[in-house]
Amino acid sequence: MMAAFSMASMTDVIFLLLIFFMVTSTFVFPTALEVNLPQSSEQTAIKPGTTVYLDNESKLYASFGGEEPQPMDSSALVTFLKLAVEQDPEGYIALYADESVPYGRIVEILNIGAENNLKMVLATKAAPSSAKPAGTQEVAADTDKQ
Secondary structure (H helix, E strand, O other): OOOOOOOHHHHHHHHHHHHHHHHHHHHOOOOOOOOOOOEEOOOOOOOOOEEEEEOOOOOEEEEEOOOOOEEOOHHHHHHHHHHHHHHOOOOOEEEEEOOOOOHHHHHHHHHHHHHOOOOEEEOOEEOOHHHOOOOOOOOOHHHOOO
16 A cells, blocks of 8 residues: 555646636726715615716716716716617616715716706715614615706
8 A cells, every 4th residue: 555645636626726716816806987985874776777977086987788987078978868868768877976076066967967857866885874863764865866
């Protein structure tokens, strides 16, 4: 009897694990915009088809469906949103604004939607349960429709 242990199968397993982790590590970094949303005490299950992003530098981006967000200015946004509503007339348009964006800029984008009779919602992230008021009725800050 031999007292040796064959490492050939162990190196195969290690090699396969290495390949697996190298391939899956490419999925860790999303290609989305970095937007820190303000907190809200109530969330809805609305899945908007069109999204508008305002980053921390007040730059405007928009996307329809699962597409990559494209940079645009306010005048091109109106045309883009009208085309998106034609494709999905029952859908909502979600505005993802960074919490450092001035409130006036957010209202400006919501007014664009209101002037064109578009259904827009302001996206927020869920507040921790400790921040929710006890015994009071919650306000739906993220479902204000324009």
